[in-house]
Amino acid sequence: MMRPSLNDLTAFVAVATHRSFRRAADELGTAPSTLSHAMRSLEDRLGVRLLNRTTRSVSPTEAGLELLSRLQVALTSLDEALDATTAFRGNVAGRVRINAPRVAAAVLVRDILPRVAERFPDVTVDLVVEGRLIDIVSGGFDAGVRLIDSIPRDMIAVPLPVPMGFFCVASPAYLDRAGEPTTPDDLRHHRCIGHRMPSGRLYRWEFERAGQELTIDVNGPVVLDDEELMVDAAAQGLGVAYVASWAAEATLAEGRLRTVLSAWMHEPERVAVYYPGHRAVPPPLRAFLDVIKDVLVQSTSRTGGTALQTSQGQ
Structure with missing residues (x-):
C-alpha cells in the first residue's frame, strides 16, 4: 500500500474535525469538491471507509475516529519538531491573532505580553477583545481564550497561570x-x-x-x-x-x-489559551504559548502545585 501524503492526511483531519467539506475547504484554501475527491482517494488507498456522507452532513466512521485521534497527536508532534528548528533560523517574527474576553485580555496584557515583548521583540500580538464565544478558525484567529471546560474537544489548551474565580x-x-x-x-x-x-x-x-x-x-x-x-x-x-x-x-x-x-462562591476555574489541534502552529503563536508555559511552570514551582495537562482529553 502506498503511504498517503501528508497533505491528504492533514485534509482528512480538517474534514473529520469540522464535519464539513465546506468549512474544511475554507480553512485549507481549496474547493469542497477537491477535498471530497481527495477523501475518496484516501479511502481507496487505505481500503476502509473513513467518512459517512449524506447530502447534509459528514461524520467520521469508527475507523475514521481512530485515525483522527492518532493523527491529531502525530501532527502536533510534527509541528513541535519543526518548531524546534526555529532557534536556528534566527529571531521569531510575525503576527499572532488572539481572541479573548476583556477580563482575560487584561491579564494577558499585565502578565504575559511584557514577557513576549522581551523575549520575542519581532512578534506582534493582535489581541481582539470580544465577550461572545466564537469559532476562532472561521474568525481568522490563531488562538482564543476560554474557561477550560468550554473549550471544544478538538482544540489544544494551554492553561493560564492563575485560575479565575x-x-x-x-x-x-x-x-x-x-x-x-x-x-x-x-x-x-x-x-x-x-x-x-x-x-x-x-x-x-x-x-x-x-x-x-x-x-x-x-x-x-x-x-x-x-x-x-x-x-x-x-x-x-x-x-x-x-x-x-x-x-x-x-x-x-x-x-x-x-x-x-x-x-x-464557586471554586476558581482554570482558563486557557486554545488553538486548533489539526493545523500547523505558526512560530509567533508557538512563541506566545512558550511564554505562557514558562510562566505556568514558574507559578507552579512557587506554589508547589501541579501543572494541568495542556491537551484536551488527556
Whole structure:
C-alpha cells in the first residue's frame, strides 16, 4: 500500500474535525469538491471507509475516529519538531491573532505580553477583545481564550497561570449603610449592579455551598456589560457587584471594595489559551504559548502545585 501524503492526511483531519467539506475547504484554501475527491482517494488507498456522507452532513466512521485521534497527536508532534528548528533560523517574527474576553485580555496584557515583548521583540500580538464565544478558525484567529471546560474537544489548551474565580463585592461605605448580606437570598433586599451578557440577557448570579446551588435574579440602579465598569460602580457605592476575581483584585487590594458571601462562591476555574489541534502552529503563536508555559511552570514551582495537562482529553 502506498503511504498517503501528508497533505491528504492533514485534509482528512480538517474534514473529520469540522464535519464539513465546506468549512474544511475554507480553512485549507481549496474547493469542497477537491477535498471530497481527495477523501475518496484516501479511502481507496487505505481500503476502509473513513467518512459517512449524506447530502447534509459528514461524520467520521469508527475507523475514521481512530485515525483522527492518532493523527491529531502525530501532527502536533510534527509541528513541535519543526518548531524546534526555529532557534536556528534566527529571531521569531510575525503576527499572532488572539481572541479573548476583556477580563482575560487584561491579564494577558499585565502578565504575559511584557514577557513576549522581551523575549520575542519581532512578534506582534493582535489581541481582539470580544465577550461572545466564537469559532476562532472561521474568525481568522490563531488562538482564543476560554474557561477550560468550554473549550471544544478538538482544540489544544494551554492553561493560564492563575485560575479565575468570582467575587461578590461592595464598597465599605455601601456596606456600612445597607448592611452586609449573609446569604444569597439577602441580595433581594440590596441594590445590585446588573450584568448584561453578550447575548443580551441579564446574568443570573450563581452560588454554591455544601452541594447546594442557588441562582438569584437581582435588581439595582444600573446594568453594565463590562466587568471593569461593574467594579468601578461598586467602588462608587452603587451597590453589590458579582465580578470575576481578575477584574476586582486591584480595587480590593486598595481597600475600596470588600468581598461578601465568600462562603457561597464557586471554586476558581482554570482558563486557557486554545488553538486548533489539526493545523500547523505558526512560530509567533508557538512563541506566545512558550511564554505562557514558562510562566505556568514558574507559578507552579512557587506554589508547589501541579501543572494541568495542556491537551484536551488527556
